[in-house]
Amino acid sequence: MKRTSGALGIAVVGLGVGQHHLDALAALAALYEVRAVCDLDEGRLAATARRLGTKAMALRHLDDVLADPSVDIVALCTPPHLHLAQIRQVLAAGKHVVCEKPLVGSLDELAQLRLALxxxxxxxxxxxxxxxxxxxxxxxxxxxxxxxxxxxxxxxxTHWRRGAEYYATAWRGRWATERGGVCLTQAIHAHDMLTHVLGPVHTVSAQLATRVNDIEVEDCLAAALRMADGSLASLSATLGATSNRSRLRFLFADLSVESASANPYRPAQGPWRFEAATPAIEAQLHEALAALPPAREGFERLFELIHASLRNGSPPPVTLDEAEAALSLVTAIYASAAADGAPIALPLPATDPARTDWRPAGGGFAKSLA
Ligand SMILES: NC(=O)c1ccc[n+]([C@@H]2O[C@H](COP(=O)([O-])OP(=O)(O)OC[C@H]3O[C@@H](n4cnc5c(N)ncnc54)[C@H](O)[C@@H]3O)[C@@H](O)[C@H]2O)c1
Structure with missing residues (x-):
């Protein structure tokens, strides 16, 4: 096991969204030293190495990253179908893993990951x-x-816009490599926020369609959820919006809450609108919020909390159980849509075949391109 005090040596593998990991790590220079960047694509690798200067090695292969004893932790930012095998490889080398969403491609894969851990x-x-x-x-x-x-x-x-240029990247749009569409790739963030706030999902009824792009996976989603606490949630996602917008709205007995971030990729950012049921509650809300100290956001906060978890044993920023909850919701959405919206209860039984493979038997969902 690598040392876990002081700065951690980190490598970033996959230099698409990996660039955002690197930006966050640069802002946390006291916590992380970037030892290596890695990508099979030599152009991306060279451009990233130039951007970082001479500080990090530029390597094409994960094996070479893992051979470096100064690397304590590896951030995997590679396409989804590679995640499980690469996570196992990194763990076998005795190094920690940060892995992009979707963590793995099925609930059974998550069980395999737990065994590897x-x-x-x-x-x-x-x-x-x-x-x-x-x-x-x-x-x-x-x-x-x-x-x-x-x-x-x-x-x-989750109303975003993705077109032919986005899907020109070979792994996107295909069940074998992306493993899903708007449900798995884009809306998973906002749906994670839903369960982060309201807790577990009890029942899912969903419809999916491919109406925007000529792809295998779905790009439109509508779903009705009953949460375990008895509340109800509606999910709506498309990749055919005229512009990119995300919005979360929560109605509680004592207050209504609406995300108001103009950044579609950072809907959790402030300001959010909090509307109290009475002036007395409003005053209490202000008092409670005034006591909240500032904190980093996005990838910076994620990596800050990962460092604290490894160094001090504090809770991880996102637990495996939370990743499993996200993948369980994805599985239930696909299972319900395959059964024309029939309600699917969570957790799925241990013997449910959807745990092994959530892909629809016929290869896709209702297809009617605009
Ligand atoms: N958290 C987020 O907000 C967010 C945003 C975008 C993408 N993602 C996720 O990140 C992952 C990557 O997405 P992307 O949009 O950056 O994709 P991308 O195709 O732009 O980048 C992936 C990179 O991985 C490289 N790669 C592929 N196989 C490799 C291997 N074996 N070894 C080294 N490098 C390899 C490719 O050459 C490519 O440069 C996906 O799982 C995606 O869902 C997350």
């Missing part, structure tokens, strides 16, 4: 950086203070 001491940190923003943090703080406990309904919208 039990073989050693290295840890896996799933990525859901979008949940780290001021607005969502304020809501969680208010819940911890006793507000927003009795949820009524929530609406979660």
């Amino acid at each position: 039990a073989q050693g001491e290295a840890q896996v940190f799933p990525v859901f950086q979008s949940r780290f923003g001021e607005g969502l943090r304020q809501l969680k703080h208010l819940q911890a203070c006793g507000f927003a406990r009795h949820a009524l309904v929530a609406t979660i919208e």
Whole structure:
């Protein structure tokens, strides 16, 4: 096991969204030293190495990254179908893993990952950086203070635009490599925020369609959820919006909450609108929020908390159980849509075949391109 005090030596593998990991790591220079960047694509690798200067090695292969004893932790930012095998490889080398969403491609794969983790001491940190923003943090703080406990309904919208240029990258749009569409790849962030606030999902009824792009996977989603606490949630997602917008709205007995971030990729960011049921509650809300100290957001907060977890044993920013909850919801959405919206209860039975493979038997969902 690598040392876990002081700065951690880190390597970033996959230099698409990996660039955002590198930006966050640069802002946390006292906590992390970037030892290596890695990508099979020589152009991307060279451009990133130039951007970083001479500080990090530029390597094409994960094997070479793992051979470096100064690397304590590896951030995997590679396409989804590679995640499980690469996580196992990194764990077998005794190094910690940060892995992009979707963590793995099925609930059975997650069970396999847990078995691999039990073989050693290295840890896996799933990525859901979008949940780290001021607005969502304020809501969680208010819940911890006793507000927003009795949820009524929530609406979660992921309305983004993706076209031919986005799908020109070979792994995207295909079940074998992306493993899913808007449900798995884009809306998973906002749906993670839903369960972060309201807790587990009880039942899912969903419809999916491919109406925007000529791809195998779905690009439109509508779903109705009953949460375990009895509240209800509506999910709406498309990749055919005229512009990119995300919106979360939570209605509780004592207050209504709406995300108001203009950044579609950071809906948790402030300011959020908190509308109290009475002036007295409003005053208490202000008092509670005034006591909340500032914090980093997004990838910076994620990596800051990962460092604290490894160094001090504090809770990880995103747990494996939370990654499993996200993948369980994905599985239930696909299972329900395959059964024309029939309700699917969670957790799925241990013998449910959807745990092994959530892909629809016919190869896709209702297809009617615009
Ligand atoms: N957290 C977020 O907000 C967020 C945003 C975008 C993408 N992602 C996720 O990140 C992952 C990558 O997505 P992307 O959009 O950056 O994809 P991308 O195709 O732009 O980048 C992936 C990179 O990985 C490299 N690569 C592939 N196989 C490799 C290997 N075996 N070894 C080394 N490098 C390899 C490719 O050459 C490519 O440069 C996906 O799982 C995606 O869902 C997360």
